[in-house]
Amino acid sequence: MYLLLAAHPRGAALQELTQAGDPQPANPGPRLVAPGELAAVVRELEARRPGGQPPRWIWHRTQDWYPALLASGVEVERCYDVTLCGNILAFSQFSAHTDYARNTDRVPVEDPMLPPKALLPPRPPADQGALFDDPGAGPAPGWGLEDLRAEYAAQQAALAGVGMEENRRHRLQLLLAAESAAAMVAAEMQHAGVPWREDLHEQILVDHLGPRPPAGQRPQRLEALAAELRTLLNSPGLNPDSPQDLMRALHRNGIEVKSTRKWELRESSHPVIEPLLEYKKLSRLHTANGWSWLDAWVDGGRFRPEYVVGGVVSGRWASRGGGALQIPRQVRGAVHADSGHKLIVADASQLEPRVLVALAQDSSMAEAARDQDLYAGIAAKGFGGDRAKAKMALLGAMYGATSGEAGRLMPQLARTYPRAVDFVERAARAGEAGGTVTTRLGRSSPPPSERWFLSQRSTTAEEQRRAESIARSRGRFTRNFVVQGSAADWAACWLAELRRRLRTLRTAGTGGSGGTVRAELVFFLHDEVMVHAPAERVDACIAAIEESAVAAKELLFGRIPVEFPVSLAVVDSYNLAK
DNA sequence: CGGTTGAGCGCG
DNA sequence: AAAGCGCGCTCAACCG
Structure with missing residues (x-):
């Protein structure tokens, strides 16, 4: 079953399609759902599973709909993200000859980098608008049910127009499914959050930098190093955070570097180099992942960054806020499993x-x-x-x-x-x-x-x-x-396969969807995933991760004699992996 | 004053 | 030893 879900002036509009390849509306007509009802309606439709298959939700952007559903405790099995898929189809060489790729004035597919819009609840009805059913009060152009249906139909037509040579159509279809699954994974990971022990993070900071300083001041250890640099360079006013200032001071002391990059500094044997490099390292820790980072990004024992699927042209994910894809090794000790749980850190070794x-x-x-x-x-x-x-x-x-x-x-x-x-x-x-x-x-x-x-x-x-x-x-x-990009293709399939297996694991096992016994995907970094799992589920999760890697290889390349081994670590703390 | 650019460094 | 890909974030430096 294929279900369109679109914005509507009075909440959301739902429309069933007869089949994917022939996206005509089925009877009855669109169903209007009030904002407060949507989660319950989606939950019911997910559970009913006509013909044994859950519905595939077709929506404009996963990130606009799914976070609110997750917040209401509703997960969905399958979706089709029209924005992400449209971006792939519009540029793919496989579909370049189709009307879809040639037609520039079709409904604009938005930049995936745009931040999420909370579509529900929609803005309250305008004062008079409710009385007259003002067409101007509808969703923004391109966001209504009919636009969604037309756009989806155009994309399906483009896909159908892709040649079968070398399995191209099938490969592109797989990519669209994997990308849509990735969008769900991203929303679910943001919802779950990375388990983050603030106390451990603070201990790391204190060990390296000294006690937390008042806002705007350097921590003790950095201040001491700055004083040492000023002495060693005979530059009482030196601000070591200023590259220009620093370079001038280095030159005055006969250290002829062309930049203040650390590998160039290492060339010199001057006594100032060692404390300078130490200063740079600690300064980085303080500014990028120090106390203010903790305040801003960690809440209730979870780090919840926003992932941007399709944010990199190669198909890799980007992230927004908190530098989620650059968690330095120095602070990984703060990523720590809840009691009774383990972190399973899996890495596709030498993927590229x-x-x-x-x-x-x-x-x-x-x-x-x-x-x-x-x-x-x-x-x-x-x-x-x-x-x-x-x-x-x-x-x-x-x-x-x-x-x-x-x-x-x-x-x-x-x-x-x-x-x-x-x-x-x-x-x-x-x-x-x-x-x-x-x-x-x-x-x-x-x-x-x-x-x-x-x-x-x-x-x-x-x-x-x-x-x-x-x-x-x-x-x-x-x-x-x-x-x-092909490595990103592989990783998207790996994620999608793993998500599916973790879901069956979840529903088949004890406790059903109940609270803390679930194994959850909590982090993804190009060729690495982290699953936060109850100790008794670790073996099953490992099997799922390994099976998914094999499945991803075969989906991309068939049965070829190339191995894609996964290296696994079952740990309490992220710094103990690798 | 706020917005943009470049240097530098973190991750893969 | 420090070239060659993709990102995000912070600060200083610069701009209007």
Whole structure:
């Protein structure tokens, strides 16, 4: 069953569709639901499951509807996020020939980066509007039921227009489903929150920085280091937070650096370097993840960041607020399981190089990737067993290194693994020429920038050099896009599969949906997931995580001889993982 | 004064 | 040893 859920002046409008491929409204007509009733209505429809299948909710944006449902204690099994799917379909090379991708004046699909709008409760009816059923009082253009149905129909038509060669239509359909599932996971993770012990975090801060200072002041330890720097550099007024100020002081003392970056500072052996680096490290802790961060982002023992699915063109998630995807190792000790629970931290090890192997169908590299440690496997054949070299070469190939040691290793890598190197080289050439590249499941890179087009018209030698530099930069982007984006395809499938398994685990087991016995996905970071699980559910969760990784591989690539191993840690505290 | 940019560093 | 991808956040520095 397919159910449209759209905004309506009096709350929400619900409409059943006969089937996905032929999105005509079924009888009876739309059902209007008052704001206060929606959660109960959705709960009932989820539970009824006609034909054994739960409905698929079709809505404009998951983040506008789902958080309020979750807050009312209602989860849904399946959805179709029209905004996320529309963004994929509008740019995918797989659907580029369809009317949908060509038609620029269809209902605008919004930028996924826009913050959530609370659609319920809707704004109160206008004073007179309720009397006259004022059409102007309806939802914003593009947000009503009929717009939603039309947009969904257009997207389904586009999908139907995708060719069957190399399973393209099926792959794109899979991507749309995985992306929609990811949107649900993101809302559910934000709802659950990362278990965060404020007391442990504060202890970390006190250990490193000293007691909490009054607002606007440096903590003791930072103040002491700042005083030491001023003495060592004979600069009584030095503000070590100012790069310009700091650079001048360093120069006055004969330390000739071109920037104040730490790897450049490490070159010098001056006695000021060590306390300076210490200052920078602690200053970072204090400003980015100190007491004010705790005040702002941790509440009731949970860190609840906002995840932005589709926020990165490659398909990776972005986040907004609290720096959720940059939790430094220094404070990971504060991420701590509730009593009777464990954190299961699972990491798809060496995901991107393995994805490259599968994309390029490089059988020699696949052989090497049979090893649990892919880099060791590569090193064994082609690098005389030197793992560090093999790793640098492979990373260099995926990022487009041209100089330095990584650049020098490229020919060596290409001799042993020509197919893998050729694959990324072709992606780079396409990007340099202004072309588009596409991930395994069909997410395509954006068109070249304005700058790229302008630079194409260069005439002078100086402009030519500039144009080549811009082209190479785009080549590095598309080279990495196919790998990073296909890894994101894999991760989205992994998440979607894991979500489904955790849900069956939840309903099948003791306690049903009741409170604390649930295993919950609480964190996701590109190639890593964290499940917060009751101790007695840990083994079942581990099995679900591993099965999901296998399923993700087969969904993307079929049964190929490339392993995607998952490294697992069952811990009380995040800092003990890895 | 508020808004934007760049440097620097955190994560993958 | 410090090049080569994708992000977010904070501060200083700069701009109007």
